[in-house]
Amino acid sequence: MTNRTIRVWTLIHKWTSLICTLFMLLLCLTGLPLIFHDEIEALTAEDTLPPMPAETPLKSLDEAVATALATYPGERPLFLSFDEDRPVVNVTTGPGARPPVSQMHISAIDLRSTRILADLNDDKGFMHVMLRLHVDMFAGLPGELFLGFMGFLLFIATLSGVVIYAPFMRKLSFGTVRAGRSRRLKWLDLHNMLGIVTLMWVVVVGLTGVINTLSVPLVAYWRANELAAMIAPYEGKPVPERFASVDAAVRTAMEAAPGMRPQFIAFPGVRFSSNHHYAVWLKGATPATNRILTPALIDAETGAFTDMRSMPWYMLALRLSQPLHFGDYGGLPMKILWAVLDLLTIIILGSGLYLWLARRRSVQDHAAAGSANLRAAVGEAAE
Protein backbone atom coordinates (compact mmCIF):
# COMPACT_ATOMS: atom_id res chain seq x y z
CA MET A 1 0.00 0.00 0.00
CA THR A 2 1.31 3.45 -0.84
CA ASN A 3 1.28 6.20 1.76
CA ARG A 4 -1.44 7.93 -0.21
CA THR A 5 -3.71 4.88 -0.14
CA ILE A 6 -3.17 4.55 3.60
CA ARG A 7 -4.02 8.22 4.11
CA VAL A 8 -7.27 7.90 2.14
CA TRP A 9 -8.36 4.81 4.12
CA THR A 10 -7.39 6.55 7.36
CA LEU A 11 -9.60 9.49 6.43
CA ILE A 12 -12.48 7.13 5.57
CA HIS A 13 -12.04 5.37 8.91
CA LYS A 14 -11.86 8.64 10.81
CA TRP A 15 -14.95 10.28 9.34
CA THR A 16 -17.27 7.27 9.13
CA SER A 17 -16.35 6.45 12.74
CA LEU A 18 -16.75 10.01 14.00
CA ILE A 19 -20.22 10.31 12.50
CA CYS A 20 -21.58 7.03 13.85
CA THR A 21 -19.70 6.60 17.16
CA LEU A 22 -22.08 8.40 19.51
CA PHE A 23 -25.07 6.58 18.01
CA MET A 24 -23.22 3.27 18.21
CA LEU A 25 -22.45 3.93 21.88
CA LEU A 26 -26.17 4.55 22.42
CA LEU A 27 -27.01 1.29 20.59
CA CYS A 28 -24.42 -0.73 22.52
CA LEU A 29 -25.57 0.64 25.89
CA THR A 30 -29.31 0.22 25.24
CA GLY A 31 -28.68 -3.14 23.56
CA LEU A 32 -27.02 -4.54 26.67
CA PRO A 33 -30.22 -4.89 28.77
CA LEU A 34 -32.19 -5.84 25.65
CA ILE A 35 -30.03 -8.95 25.23
CA PHE A 36 -31.50 -10.20 28.50
CA HIS A 37 -35.04 -8.89 28.01
CA ASP A 38 -36.56 -12.38 28.44
CA GLU A 39 -34.80 -12.90 31.77
CA ILE A 40 -35.51 -9.35 32.99
CA GLU A 41 -39.17 -9.55 32.03
CA ALA A 42 -39.51 -12.96 33.70
CA LEU A 43 -38.43 -11.33 36.98
CA THR A 44 -41.35 -8.93 36.88
CA ALA A 45 -43.81 -11.22 35.10
CA GLU A 46 -47.33 -11.21 36.43
CA ASP A 47 -48.85 -13.45 33.78
CA THR A 48 -48.02 -16.84 35.27
CA LEU A 49 -50.50 -19.55 34.35
CA PRO A 50 -52.92 -20.47 37.14
CA PRO A 51 -52.90 -24.21 37.90
CA MET A 52 -55.67 -26.19 36.18
CA PRO A 53 -56.12 -29.91 35.61
CA ALA A 54 -53.66 -31.13 32.97
CA GLU A 55 -56.33 -32.37 30.58
CA THR A 56 -58.47 -29.22 30.65
CA PRO A 57 -59.77 -28.86 27.08
CA LEU A 58 -58.72 -25.74 25.19
CA LYS A 59 -61.26 -23.17 24.10
CA SER A 60 -61.34 -22.03 20.50
CA LEU A 61 -59.29 -19.21 19.02
CA ASP A 62 -62.56 -17.50 18.07
CA GLU A 63 -63.51 -17.39 21.76
CA ALA A 64 -60.12 -15.91 22.63
CA VAL A 65 -60.58 -13.21 19.98
CA ALA A 66 -64.10 -12.50 21.32
CA THR A 67 -62.66 -12.07 24.83
CA ALA A 68 -60.11 -9.54 23.58
CA LEU A 69 -62.78 -7.62 21.66
CA ALA A 70 -65.08 -7.58 24.69
CA THR A 71 -62.21 -6.04 26.68
CA TYR A 72 -61.59 -3.32 24.10
CA PRO A 73 -65.04 -2.49 22.66
CA GLY A 74 -65.07 -0.85 19.24
CA GLU A 75 -61.72 -2.31 18.27
CA ARG A 76 -61.00 -4.98 15.67
CA PRO A 77 -58.58 -7.91 15.74
CA LEU A 78 -55.19 -7.36 14.06
CA PHE A 79 -52.95 -10.27 15.04
CA LEU A 80 -53.10 -13.48 16.99
CA SER A 81 -49.83 -15.14 17.99
CA PHE A 82 -49.11 -18.40 19.77
CA ASP A 83 -46.86 -18.76 22.81
CA GLU A 84 -44.17 -21.38 22.33
CA ASP A 85 -44.47 -23.53 25.45
CA ARG A 86 -47.89 -22.91 26.95
CA PRO A 87 -51.54 -22.77 25.90
CA VAL A 88 -51.58 -19.00 25.59
CA VAL A 89 -52.40 -16.80 22.62
CA ASN A 90 -51.69 -13.09 22.33
CA VAL A 91 -54.45 -11.16 20.59
CA THR A 92 -53.65 -7.69 19.25
CA THR A 93 -56.58 -5.34 18.69
CA GLY A 94 -56.79 -1.74 17.52
CA PRO A 95 -59.23 0.94 16.36
CA GLY A 96 -58.50 0.35 12.64
CA ALA A 97 -56.64 -2.03 10.34
CA ARG A 98 -53.29 -0.21 10.62
CA PRO A 99 -53.21 1.96 13.72
CA PRO A 100 -49.96 3.28 15.21
CA VAL A 101 -48.43 0.86 17.73
CA SER A 102 -49.37 3.23 20.57
CA GLN A 103 -53.08 2.59 19.86
CA MET A 104 -52.80 -1.20 19.76
CA HIS A 105 -53.75 -3.43 22.67
CA ILE A 106 -52.21 -6.85 23.24
CA SER A 107 -54.00 -9.34 25.50
CA ALA A 108 -52.31 -12.56 26.63
CA ILE A 109 -55.18 -15.04 26.86
CA ASP A 110 -55.20 -18.43 28.63
CA LEU A 111 -56.73 -20.79 26.07
CA ARG A 112 -58.02 -23.13 28.81
CA SER A 113 -60.32 -20.49 30.27
CA THR A 114 -60.11 -17.59 27.78
CA ARG A 115 -59.23 -15.50 30.81
CA ILE A 116 -56.88 -12.56 30.13
CA LEU A 117 -53.56 -13.21 31.90
CA ALA A 118 -52.04 -9.83 31.26
CA ASP A 119 -52.28 -6.92 28.93
CA LEU A 120 -48.92 -6.45 27.29
CA ASN A 121 -49.40 -2.75 26.63
CA ASP A 122 -46.20 -1.74 28.37
CA ASP A 123 -45.19 1.62 26.97
CA LYS A 124 -43.59 3.19 30.02
CA GLY A 125 -41.19 0.75 31.71
CA PHE A 126 -37.38 0.80 31.60
CA MET A 127 -37.19 -1.96 29.00
CA HIS A 128 -39.64 -0.14 26.76
CA VAL A 129 -37.50 3.03 26.88
CA MET A 130 -34.38 0.97 26.09
CA LEU A 131 -36.17 -0.68 23.17
CA ARG A 132 -37.42 2.56 21.66
CA LEU A 133 -34.04 4.28 22.06
CA HIS A 134 -32.45 1.28 20.40
CA VAL A 135 -34.93 0.90 17.55
CA ASP A 136 -35.80 4.46 16.52
CA MET A 137 -34.85 6.94 19.30
CA PHE A 138 -38.58 7.69 19.67
CA ALA A 139 -38.58 9.11 16.13
CA GLY A 140 -40.59 6.44 14.27
CA LEU A 141 -39.63 5.22 10.82
CA PRO A 142 -37.26 8.15 10.06
CA GLY A 143 -35.40 7.41 13.30
CA GLU A 144 -35.23 3.74 12.40
CA LEU A 145 -33.85 4.40 8.92
CA PHE A 146 -31.40 6.97 10.34
CA LEU A 147 -30.00 4.38 12.76
CA GLY A 148 -29.83 1.96 9.83
CA PHE A 149 -27.65 4.45 7.97
CA MET A 150 -25.45 4.85 11.06
CA GLY A 151 -25.10 1.05 11.07
CA PHE A 152 -24.01 1.20 7.45
CA LEU A 153 -21.37 3.80 8.38
CA LEU A 154 -20.20 1.45 11.15
CA PHE A 155 -19.77 -1.25 8.51
CA ILE A 156 -17.62 1.09 6.35
CA ALA A 157 -15.68 2.16 9.46
CA THR A 158 -15.03 -1.48 10.31
CA LEU A 159 -13.87 -2.36 6.78
CA SER A 160 -11.59 0.68 6.57
CA GLY A 161 -10.30 -0.22 10.03
CA VAL A 162 -9.30 -3.66 8.74
CA VAL A 163 -7.48 -2.05 5.77
CA ILE A 164 -5.41 0.28 7.96
CA TYR A 165 -4.81 -2.52 10.46
CA ALA A 166 -2.22 -3.86 7.99
CA PRO A 167 0.20 -0.88 8.02
CA PHE A 168 -0.17 -0.60 11.80
CA MET A 169 0.76 -4.24 12.28
CA ARG A 170 3.57 -4.39 9.70
CA LYS A 171 6.16 -4.88 12.40
CA LEU A 172 4.06 -6.17 15.30
CA SER A 173 2.97 -9.71 15.98
CA PHE A 174 -0.74 -10.46 16.46
CA GLY A 175 -2.17 -9.34 19.78
CA THR A 176 0.63 -6.97 20.75
CA VAL A 177 -0.46 -4.49 23.43
CA ARG A 178 2.30 -2.03 24.40
CA ALA A 179 0.94 -0.97 27.76
CA GLY A 180 4.19 0.24 29.32
CA ARG A 181 4.90 3.32 27.22
CA SER A 182 2.45 6.12 26.52
CA ARG A 183 -1.23 5.94 27.35
CA ARG A 184 -2.06 6.72 23.74
CA LEU A 185 0.02 3.81 22.45
CA LYS A 186 -1.68 1.44 24.89
CA TRP A 187 -5.16 2.48 23.74
CA LEU A 188 -4.12 2.41 20.10
CA ASP A 189 -2.94 -1.20 20.43
CA LEU A 190 -6.06 -2.14 22.40
CA HIS A 191 -8.29 -0.50 19.79
CA ASN A 192 -6.57 -2.44 17.01
CA MET A 193 -6.49 -5.75 18.87
CA LEU A 194 -10.13 -5.63 20.05
CA GLY A 195 -11.28 -4.36 16.66
CA ILE A 196 -9.67 -7.22 14.75
CA VAL A 197 -10.76 -10.05 17.09
CA THR A 198 -14.41 -8.91 17.26
CA LEU A 199 -14.49 -8.13 13.52
CA MET A 200 -16.90 -10.86 12.39
CA TRP A 201 -19.30 -10.42 15.30
CA VAL A 202 -19.44 -6.65 14.82
CA VAL A 203 -20.00 -7.01 11.07
CA VAL A 204 -22.77 -9.62 11.49
CA VAL A 205 -24.58 -7.84 14.33
CA GLY A 206 -24.13 -4.48 12.58
CA LEU A 207 -25.39 -5.57 9.17
CA THR A 208 -28.30 -7.62 10.56
CA GLY A 209 -29.21 -4.53 12.57
CA VAL A 210 -29.22 -2.52 9.35
CA ILE A 211 -31.48 -5.11 7.69
CA ASN A 212 -33.84 -4.96 10.68
CA THR A 213 -34.18 -1.20 10.24
CA LEU A 214 -35.44 -1.89 6.71
CA SER A 215 -38.30 -4.05 8.00
CA VAL A 216 -41.08 -1.55 7.25
CA PRO A 217 -40.08 -0.85 3.63
CA LEU A 218 -39.28 -4.55 2.99
CA VAL A 219 -42.68 -5.74 4.24
CA ALA A 220 -44.38 -2.97 2.25
CA TYR A 221 -42.49 -4.11 -0.86
CA TRP A 222 -43.47 -7.74 -0.23
CA ARG A 223 -47.12 -6.75 0.22
CA ALA A 224 -47.11 -4.70 -2.99
CA ASN A 225 -45.46 -7.43 -5.08
CA GLU A 226 -45.47 -11.05 -3.85
CA LEU A 227 -48.67 -10.74 -1.86
CA ALA A 228 -50.41 -8.79 -4.63
CA ALA A 229 -49.57 -11.61 -7.06
CA MET A 230 -50.98 -14.23 -4.68
CA ILE A 231 -54.32 -12.48 -4.32
CA ALA A 232 -54.68 -11.07 -7.85
CA PRO A 233 -58.29 -12.34 -8.26
CA TYR A 234 -59.27 -10.42 -5.10
CA GLU A 235 -57.79 -7.11 -6.18
CA GLY A 236 -59.83 -4.11 -5.07
CA LYS A 237 -62.12 -6.10 -2.79
CA PRO A 238 -62.86 -4.33 0.48
CA VAL A 239 -62.16 -5.74 3.94
CA PRO A 240 -65.05 -8.16 4.71
CA GLU A 241 -67.76 -6.98 7.12
CA ARG A 242 -67.63 -10.22 9.09
CA PHE A 243 -64.72 -12.62 9.39
CA ALA A 244 -65.09 -16.38 9.04
CA SER A 245 -63.85 -18.62 11.89
CA VAL A 246 -60.17 -18.23 12.85
CA ASP A 247 -60.02 -21.85 13.99
CA ALA A 248 -61.28 -23.08 10.63
CA ALA A 249 -58.74 -20.86 8.85
CA VAL A 250 -55.89 -22.34 10.92
CA ARG A 251 -57.13 -25.89 10.24
CA THR A 252 -57.34 -25.19 6.50
CA ALA A 253 -53.82 -23.72 6.49
CA MET A 254 -52.35 -26.67 8.42
CA GLU A 255 -54.00 -29.16 6.06
CA ALA A 256 -52.35 -27.35 3.16
CA ALA A 257 -48.93 -27.56 4.86
CA PRO A 258 -48.58 -30.84 6.74
CA GLY A 259 -45.90 -30.79 9.44
CA MET A 260 -45.93 -27.01 9.88
CA ARG A 261 -47.32 -25.10 12.86
CA PRO A 262 -48.86 -21.64 13.00
CA GLN A 263 -46.67 -18.88 14.45
CA PHE A 264 -49.12 -16.03 14.09
CA ILE A 265 -52.23 -15.03 12.21
CA ALA A 266 -52.58 -11.65 10.51
CA PHE A 267 -56.18 -10.50 10.17
CA PRO A 268 -57.52 -8.94 6.95
CA GLY A 269 -56.21 -5.47 6.18
CA VAL A 270 -53.08 -5.48 8.37
CA ARG A 271 -49.52 -5.03 7.09
CA PHE A 272 -48.86 -8.78 7.01
CA SER A 273 -52.00 -9.81 5.15
CA SER A 274 -54.25 -8.77 2.27
CA ASN A 275 -57.50 -6.86 2.69
CA HIS A 276 -59.54 -9.99 2.16
CA HIS A 277 -57.55 -12.78 3.83
CA TYR A 278 -56.38 -14.30 6.99
CA ALA A 279 -52.65 -14.82 6.56
CA VAL A 280 -51.71 -17.83 8.67
CA TRP A 281 -47.92 -17.64 9.06
CA LEU A 282 -46.63 -21.19 9.38
CA LYS A 283 -43.25 -22.30 10.64
CA GLY A 284 -41.37 -25.57 10.18
CA ALA A 285 -41.28 -28.11 12.98
CA THR A 286 -37.48 -28.58 13.24
CA PRO A 287 -35.00 -26.11 14.78
CA ALA A 288 -33.48 -25.47 11.34
CA THR A 289 -36.82 -24.67 9.71
CA ASN A 290 -38.82 -23.03 12.49
CA ARG A 291 -37.34 -19.63 11.66
CA ILE A 292 -38.59 -19.84 8.10
CA LEU A 293 -42.17 -18.62 7.84
CA THR A 294 -44.57 -19.43 5.02
CA PRO A 295 -47.84 -17.49 4.75
CA ALA A 296 -51.00 -19.39 3.83
CA LEU A 297 -53.80 -17.12 2.69
CA ILE A 298 -57.33 -18.06 3.67
CA ASP A 299 -60.34 -16.15 2.32
CA ALA A 300 -61.67 -14.38 5.41
CA GLU A 301 -65.22 -14.30 4.04
CA THR A 302 -65.65 -17.92 2.92
CA GLY A 303 -62.82 -19.66 4.79
CA ALA A 304 -61.54 -21.13 1.51
CA PHE A 305 -57.83 -21.74 0.87
CA THR A 306 -56.45 -19.19 -1.61
CA ASP A 307 -52.68 -19.60 -1.92
CA MET A 308 -49.44 -20.37 -0.12
CA ARG A 309 -45.95 -19.38 -1.26
CA SER A 310 -42.57 -19.47 0.41
CA MET A 311 -40.96 -16.16 1.24
CA PRO A 312 -38.73 -14.32 -1.23
CA TRP A 313 -35.02 -13.99 -0.36
CA TYR A 314 -35.29 -10.50 1.13
CA MET A 315 -38.00 -11.60 3.57
CA LEU A 316 -35.88 -14.62 4.57
CA ALA A 317 -32.94 -12.26 5.12
CA LEU A 318 -35.14 -10.06 7.28
CA ARG A 319 -36.36 -13.06 9.25
CA LEU A 320 -32.85 -14.49 9.84
CA SER A 321 -31.53 -11.05 10.75
CA GLN A 322 -33.58 -11.09 13.92
CA PRO A 323 -31.86 -13.93 15.84
CA LEU A 324 -28.45 -13.00 14.41
CA HIS A 325 -28.89 -9.48 15.75
CA PHE A 326 -30.55 -10.33 19.07
CA GLY A 327 -28.31 -13.29 20.02
CA ASP A 328 -31.33 -15.08 21.47
CA TYR A 329 -30.98 -18.39 19.64
CA GLY A 330 -28.39 -20.23 21.71
CA GLY A 331 -29.47 -20.13 25.32
CA LEU A 332 -28.12 -18.05 28.20
CA PRO A 333 -24.40 -18.74 27.53
CA MET A 334 -24.80 -17.21 24.09
CA LYS A 335 -26.50 -14.15 25.58
CA ILE A 336 -23.61 -13.74 28.02
CA LEU A 337 -21.09 -13.97 25.14
CA TRP A 338 -23.22 -11.42 23.26
CA ALA A 339 -23.01 -9.08 26.25
CA VAL A 340 -19.22 -9.51 26.55
CA LEU A 341 -18.74 -8.83 22.83
CA ASP A 342 -21.03 -5.81 23.20
CA LEU A 343 -18.84 -4.51 26.06
CA LEU A 344 -15.69 -5.06 23.97
CA THR A 345 -17.36 -3.04 21.20
CA ILE A 346 -18.00 -0.22 23.68
CA ILE A 347 -14.27 -0.25 24.50
CA ILE A 348 -13.43 -0.09 20.78
CA LEU A 349 -15.78 2.87 20.27
CA GLY A 350 -14.55 4.67 23.38
CA SER A 351 -10.87 4.13 22.60
CA GLY A 352 -11.42 5.28 19.02
CA LEU A 353 -12.96 8.49 20.31
CA TYR A 354 -10.11 8.90 22.81
CA LEU A 355 -7.46 8.38 20.12
CA TRP A 356 -9.06 11.04 17.94
CA LEU A 357 -9.22 13.52 20.83
CA ALA A 358 -5.67 12.70 21.99
CA ARG A 359 -4.28 13.15 18.50
CA ARG A 360 -6.05 16.47 18.08
CA ARG A 361 -4.58 17.61 21.35
CA SER A 362 -1.10 16.47 20.36
CA VAL A 363 -1.43 18.19 16.98
CA GLN A 364 -2.40 21.40 18.76
CA ASP A 365 0.52 21.07 21.18
CA HIS A 366 2.93 20.55 18.31
CA ALA A 367 1.51 23.48 16.42
CA ALA A 368 1.83 25.66 19.50
CA ALA A 369 5.45 24.66 19.91
CA GLY A 370 5.97 25.32 16.23
CA SER A 371 7.86 22.08 16.02
CA ALA A 372 5.69 19.80 13.95
CA ASN A 373 3.01 19.82 11.36
CA LEU A 374 -0.14 17.79 10.85
CA ARG A 375 1.55 15.45 8.41
CA ALA A 376 4.00 14.30 11.00
CA ALA A 377 1.21 13.64 13.46
CA VAL A 378 -0.69 11.59 10.89
CA GLY A 379 2.50 9.70 10.07
CA GLU A 380 3.12 8.99 13.73
CA ALA A 381 -0.36 7.55 14.09
CA ALA A 382 0.32 5.23 11.17
CA GLU A 383 3.48 3.80 12.77
Add this chain to the structure above:
Amino acid sequence: MKPRTPLPLLAIFGIPLAIAFVTAAGLMTALLDDGLVDAVSWAALSVPVLAAVWAWRKRER
Protein backbone atom coordinates in the same frame (compact mmCIF):
# COMPACT_ATOMS: atom_id res chain seq x y z
CA MET B 1 8.01 -9.97 19.87
CA LYS B 2 8.89 -7.55 17.09
CA PRO B 3 9.99 -8.94 13.75
CA ARG B 4 12.62 -6.75 12.06
CA THR B 5 11.41 -7.02 8.50
CA PRO B 6 7.84 -6.03 7.56
CA LEU B 7 5.45 -8.95 7.81
CA PRO B 8 3.70 -10.28 4.73
CA LEU B 9 -0.09 -9.73 4.61
CA LEU B 10 -0.81 -13.37 5.35
CA ALA B 11 1.20 -13.17 8.57
CA ILE B 12 -0.71 -10.05 9.61
CA PHE B 13 -4.16 -11.39 8.75
CA GLY B 14 -3.71 -15.13 9.32
CA ILE B 15 -4.89 -15.30 12.94
CA PRO B 16 -7.57 -12.59 12.50
CA LEU B 17 -8.99 -14.53 9.53
CA ALA B 18 -9.07 -17.73 11.55
CA ILE B 19 -10.88 -15.97 14.43
CA ALA B 20 -13.36 -14.40 11.99
CA PHE B 21 -14.02 -17.80 10.41
CA VAL B 22 -14.57 -19.50 13.78
CA THR B 23 -16.91 -16.65 14.87
CA ALA B 24 -18.96 -16.97 11.68
CA ALA B 25 -19.20 -20.73 12.14
CA GLY B 26 -20.36 -20.20 15.73
CA LEU B 27 -23.02 -17.71 14.64
CA MET B 28 -24.32 -20.12 11.99
CA THR B 29 -24.34 -23.43 13.84
CA ALA B 30 -26.74 -22.37 16.61
CA LEU B 31 -29.28 -21.40 13.92
CA LEU B 32 -29.38 -24.95 12.61
CA ASP B 33 -30.25 -26.96 15.67
CA ASP B 34 -30.69 -26.87 19.43
CA GLY B 35 -28.90 -28.85 22.13
CA LEU B 36 -25.34 -30.03 21.47
CA VAL B 37 -24.93 -27.66 18.53
CA ASP B 38 -25.49 -24.72 20.88
CA ALA B 39 -22.45 -25.78 22.90
CA VAL B 40 -20.34 -25.79 19.70
CA SER B 41 -21.56 -22.25 19.10
CA TRP B 42 -20.64 -21.17 22.66
CA ALA B 43 -17.13 -22.58 22.22
CA ALA B 44 -16.72 -20.82 18.87
CA LEU B 45 -18.00 -17.46 20.12
CA SER B 46 -15.64 -17.70 23.11
CA VAL B 47 -12.67 -17.64 20.71
CA PRO B 48 -12.67 -13.85 20.00
CA VAL B 49 -13.26 -13.14 23.70
CA LEU B 50 -10.44 -15.48 24.80
CA ALA B 51 -8.12 -13.99 22.16
CA ALA B 52 -8.73 -10.54 23.66
CA VAL B 53 -8.13 -11.80 27.18
CA TRP B 54 -4.93 -13.57 26.07
CA ALA B 55 -3.61 -10.41 24.34
CA TRP B 56 -4.38 -8.29 27.43
CA ARG B 57 -2.70 -10.75 29.81
CA LYS B 58 0.52 -10.86 27.80
CA ARG B 59 0.68 -7.08 27.31
CA GLU B 60 4.10 -5.39 27.45
CA ARG B 61 4.27 -3.45 30.66
